[in-house]
Amino acid sequence: MKFPIYMDYQATTPMDRRVLEAMLPYFTDDFGNAASRNHAFGWKAEEAVDAAREVLAKAIGAEAREIVFTSGATESNNLALKGVAEMYASKGNHVITVQTEHPSVLDTAARLERQGHRVTYLQVKPDGIIDLDVLRGAITDQTILISVMAANNEIGVIQPLEEIGRIARERGVLFHTDATQGVGKIPIDVNAMHLDLVSFTAHKIYGPKGIGALYVRRKNPRVRLAPLLDGGGHERGMRSGTLNVPGIVGFARAVELALAEREAEERRLTRLRDRLRDQIMSGLDRVFLNGHPEKRLPGNLNLSFAYVEGESLMMEMKEVALSSGSACTSASLKPSHVLLALGVSDDLAHSSIRFGLGRFTTEEEVEYVADKVVSAVTRLREMSPLYEMAKEGIDLKTVEWSEH
Amino acid sequence: MAYSEKVIDHFQNPRNMGSLDKNDKAVGTGIVGAPECGDVMKLQLKIGPTGVIEDAKFKTFGCGSAIASSSLATEWVKGKTIGEAMQIKNTDIVNELSLPPVKIHCSVLAEDALKAALADYLKKNANGTPVEENEKAKEGVQ
Numbered sequence: 288m289k290f291p292i293y294m295d296y297q298a299t300t301p302m303d304r305r306v307l308e309a310m311l312p313y314f315t316d317d318f319g320n321a322a323s324r325n326h327a328f329g330w331k332a333e334e335a336v337d338a339a340r341e342v343l344a345k346a347i348g349a350e351a352r353e354i355v356f357t358s359g360a361t362e363s364n365n366l367a368l369k370g371v372a373e374m375y376a377s378k379g380n381h382v383i384t385v386q387t388e389h390p391s392v393l394d395t396a397a398r399l400e401r402q403g404h405r406v407t408y409l410q411v412k413p414d415g416i417i418d419l420d421v422l423r424g425a426i427t428d429q430t431i432l433i434s435v436m437a438a439n440n441e442i443g444v445i446q447p448l449e450e451i452g453r454i455a456r457e458r459g460v461l462f463h464t465d466a467t468q469g470v471g472k473i474p475i476d477v478n479a480m481h482l483d484l485v486s487f488t489a490h491k492i493y494g495p496k497g498i499g500a501l502y503v504r505r506k507n508p509r510v511r512l513a514p515l516l517d518g519g520g521h522e523r524g525m526r527s528g529t530l531n532v533p534g535i536v537g538f539a540r541a542v543e544l545a546l547a548e549r550e551a552e553e554r555r556l557t558r559l560r561d562r563l564r565d566q567i568m569s570g571l572d573r574v575f576l577n578g579h580p581e582k583r584l585p586g587n588l589n590l591s592f593a594y595v596e597g598e599s600l601m602m603e604m605k606e607v608a609l610s611s612g613s614a615c616t617s618a619s620l621k622p623s624h625v626l627l628a629l630g631v632s633d634d635l636a637h638s639s640i641r642f643g644l645g646r647f648t649t650e651e652e653v654e655y656v657a658d659k660v661v662s663a664v665t666r667l668r669e670m671s672p673l674y675e676m677a678k679e680g681i682d683l684k685t686v687e688w689s690e691h
Numbered sequence: 692m693a694y695s696e697k698v699i700d701h702f703q704n705p706r707n708m709g710s711l712d713k714n715d716k717a718v719g720t721g722i723v724g725a726p727e728c729g730d731v732m733k734l735q736l737k738i739g740p741t742g743v744i745e746d747a748k749f750k751t752f753g754c755g756s757a758i759a760s761s762s763l764a765t766e767w768v769k770g771k772t773i774g775e776a777m778q779i780k781n782t783d784i785v786n787e788l789s790l791p792p793v794k795i796h797c798s799v800l801a802e803d804a805l806k807a808a809l810a811d812y813l814k815k816n817a818n819g820t821p822v823e824e825n826e827k828a829k830e831g832v833q
Binding site for chain 2: 594595596598599602603613622632633634637669670671672673674675683688689
């Protein structure tokens with residue numbers, strides 16, 4: 288077994304060697320600018336981009352012309368929200384999104400609010416999934432966009448895109464999904480799900496960092512966007528800037544591989560993930576699963592370990608790369624907004640760990656990590672005054688704590 | 692964030708981790724912080740008849756820096772008088788452990804826990820204890 292063990296696949300993934308091989312020629316020999324229309328170097332680059340666009344479009348049931356390349360999902364989300372808000376300002380000023388979205392959606396929505404738009408942040412149910420009736424009730428005649436993520440980056444919960452799409456379509460509202468954690472991991476079909484805008488990126492599926500895409504529907508309805516960047520008018524005027532040809536080639540190869548291996552990988556990861564969960568839960572009491580038990584990404588497990596703070600747990604397991612929803616991992620001192628939105632108490636949010644499994648996770652690693660979690664939590668609980676108080680039968684909720 | 696070697700050492704080999712009998716009159720207990728803030732420290736001091744801290748124990752729910760801060764505090768107070776222990780400042784802990792700005796609150800909590808434990812002891816032993824004599828003696832020296 289190689290150390291450290293990487294178990295943070297929702298943060299990013301290592302690039303697959305097959306992806307790197309596909310990219311390499313486009314850094315050196317085939318370095319042309321895809322916008323150079325008058326020579327072979329440009330043609331070669333354009334050809335590669337066209338082929339990649341085709342692959343990406345097919346992966347989500349779209350047409351090649353509907354794919355706009357960006358620098359990543361953050362840019363795609365910004366472009367979708369700001370582009371729609373500006374272009375459709377005469378139609379309405381209301382946007383609906385969800386409390387558990389990624390900051391690249393939430394912070395963009397907050398900026399729209401400062402610019403005079405109205406934003407509704409839907410609550411989620413305790414399992415992390417939105418309530419469709421609440422969504423229906425939130426739509427007004429001013430609503431121009433609904434933005435709901437495909438799968439959550441922290442808790443892996445998968446939203447009912449098809450049902451949301453149907454509601455959006457019935458009410459004539461555009462529907463955007465941040466499918467950063469979705470494409471290549473779960474089925475995404477822009478027509479079956481009535482999607483008008485889809486953000487996705489390469490580095491979450493074993494492709495390179497710095498390349499992403501936004502699907503923009505061309506018909507029924509034709510979606511128009513105000514661009515974020517002014518310039519040469521690339522990407523149908525929606526995203527100026529010389530195309531990142533090696534990145535685009537790698538992105539397409541990564542998507543191809545993810546789709547070809549998706550079903551087998553889903554089975555393998557689900558089995559490994561469930562094994563990790565069962566082995567940890569059989570060795571410890573007071574462990575809580577965050578998010579829906581089944582409607583979640585196969586490679587995601589998010590657990591809260593009562594009486595133990597998340598950062599100290601990661602420090603105790605420093606040979607394993609993990610993430611925590613604890614505030615101590617950020618400068619803000621606020622624990623994960625996603626867990627708080629589920630109604631998880633602050634103390635359990637501080638005690639959460641995200642285990643992200645992926646293509647190169649082995650059975651041996653899962654076993655090692657499970658054992659390590661059990662021993663680490665046991666040691667830290669011995670050190671925890673909360674565990675001691677709970678064992679004495681003190682209800683921690685009734686204690687008057689000194690806030691600081 | 693990278694931890695200093697001293698933080699890692701205290702985290703891996705905590706000094707004086709454990710509990711003292713909180714019902715013992717010679718033991719002062721301080722519990723500070725809140726679970727919803729992500730850190731709770733319990734610091735206990737056993738103080739001898741001459742007002743010298745004979746033993747100190749801690750238990751901490753919190754990040755590595757919080758655990759290290761409380762571990763260091765217990766190490767420092769042992770053998771000190773109440774008056775001397777009162778002089779320990781959070782900045783001493785920050786310097787010793789090289790805590791970054793986002794972790795300064797861990798040191799503040801350790802100082803608060805120490806003060807709370809001393810206050811608890813003084814409250815328990817309010818009437819005519821050797822402590823007061825010790826304090827008077829100390830003032831005399833100054």
